[in-house]
Amino acid sequence: MPEPLSGDLPAYQEIADRLRARIVGGALGAGARLPSEQELRTLYGSSRETVRKALAILKAEGLVVSQHGRGVFVQRRGRVRRSAADRYVRSAWHAGISAGQADLGDRGPELRADMVRVETLEADAATAGRVDLPAGSRVVRRERRYLQGDRPLQLAVSFLPADIAGGTRAAEPDSGPGGSWARLEEAGWRFTVVREEVESRIPTFDEATLLHMSPGSPLLVVHRIATGERLGETRVLDYSAISLPAELHVLVYESAVR
Amino acid sequence: MPEPLSGDLPAYQEIADRLRARIVGGALGAGARLPSEQELRTLYGSSRETVRKALAILKAEGLVVSQHGRGVFVQRRGRVRRSAADRYVRSAWHAGISAGQADLGDRGPELRADMVRVETLEADAATAGRVDLPAGSRVVRRERRYLQGDRPLQLAVSFLPADIAGGTRAAEPDSGPGGSWARLEEAGWRFTVVREEVESRIPTFDEATLLHMSPGSPLLVVHRIATGERLGETRVLDYSAISLPAELHVLVYESAVR
DNA sequence: TGTCTAGACTTGTACGGACCACTTGGAGGG
C-alpha cells in the first residue's frame, strides 16, 4: 500500500516527517527496525537517495541509528536530567551513591561502567592547564564509559594530579564506593567548587561508535573542573571531559542572583 | 591542478578533511567563498554527490554555510563564553550593562537586537507550567534576535507573568537600560535564583534560517527560569527559551559543593 | 551434532544524469 506524498514539501522532508510521527507516536518503539530502504522506496515511490536523505534527518535528530548490514533501528528516548545541584553533594558520594545513578532515579536498569582504563602519564599543555599545573606534570588519567542497559549514556575522561591521587585507590580501576572524589576527601581534601563548561558539537567517528550515535547527531561535551582545599592549600583536584549524546540529556544548573 | 586522494578513507571524508584544514589553517578566512561544487569535482576528481557529502560534514560542524545560488561560505569562528556567574549580577544590569554584551567583552562589534516582537497573550499549558501559573494565564511574550555585526548570535523568547510585567516598560519593545529584569526590580521585585536547563538538538528550519545555520548543525537551547520575591511572595518572574548556534558558544556554570 | 559456506538482504560509497530555484551581472531598451 504505497503512501503518496503531497508535494508541498521536499519529498525527503515529508518522508522524514511521516517516519518521525510513527516513532514519537509509539507505532515504532525503541529497538524496532524501520522498513528497509528498499521497502521505503516502494512505500513512498521515491528513489533511494531521497529515502536515505529522509533517514539522515532522523539520524541527526538522534531518533534512529543505522547498523551496516542489519537495518535502521529506533533509539531509546527520554532525557536524563543531570542536575549539578543534586550532584555535587558531599553526603551523597560519601554514602556511596554514584552521581550518575542519582540522575536516573529509579527509572530503568542500573548504570554501569565498562571500558575502564586507568593510567599515569605526563599531561600535555592543554590538559595541564586545566588542572593548573605546568606542562609535563604527571597526572592520573581515568577513562570509562557508562551504560544503562545496553545503551551507552556517556564517556568520561578524568585527570587527577598524580601528586594527590597517586598511590590512593583513586588511581585504581575500581576507585571504590562514592568514586575517586570520596577517596580524595578521605585523604583530607575537601571539594569546594565545581566549574562546568558546556559545549555541543557533532561527534568524532570514535565517539559516535562508542556511544552508538549517528555521525551527525549532536553531542554535549562538559568540561568539568573541580577545586578543593586541604590545610589552606587550594588545588584543582579533577578535570574531566564528559561526552553525552545530546538527545538523551538535559543539564540543569542553578545560580543565585548576586 | 587536481589533488589526488589517498584512498584509505572514504573520498568524502578526505575531501572534508582537506577543506577543513584550509579553513582552520586560515587559508580560507571567515566570509570567504569555497570553490564551487563544480570546481571541487575537477579539483578532487570526484562526483558531485561525493563533493556534496564532504560539504555536508563541514556544514554540520558549523564551519561553513551554503547560500542557494551564491556559494558556500566560511563561518565566523571562536566561541563566546556565557558565564552564569558573571551574568546574574544585579549591579551589572542596574548599571545598564547588557548581559550579552558582557559576555563578548571588547571583542568585535557591539551586540544588537532586531526582530523584536512583544505581545500579551494566554499561555499554553507547557509555558504556563514553566512560569508556575495555571494554563491560560496571561503572559507578556518578548521575542528577539541578537546579532554581532551581521552574524546572529542567539534567539530568545521570554515569558513574564502579565500581572507582574503588564503595564510596565518590561512589556514594551524597548524595555530600557538593563532590560526587563531591571524594570521588575524597580517595581519592588528582587531576583533570587536562576535555573537553567541546557539541551542540544538540530535546529528547525526557521531557527536555522534566523541564525544563519545549516540544518544539520547543532543548536544549544537554554530554558531559563528566574525566580524572585517581593514582600514575602515568591514568584517565577521570567521563563526564557534561548537558542544559540553551538559552534559559537560555551556555557559556563559554577556550583558550590555542599 | 556441529561447522562452514553460499547466497540473500541490508546499509555504505560512488558514479552518472536531469531539472529546479536562486543570485548575479551584463545586455538591451526605455
Added chain:
DNA sequence: CCCTCCAAGTGGTCCGTACAAGTCTAGACA
C-alpha cells in the same frame, strides 16, 4: 541614466545504476 530582462553560474532536489561491505540464515558438509 535607470530599469527590465535574460543568460550564466550556483546550490537544492530527485532520479537511475553499480559495487563494496557487513549481517544473517538456510543448506551442504564433515
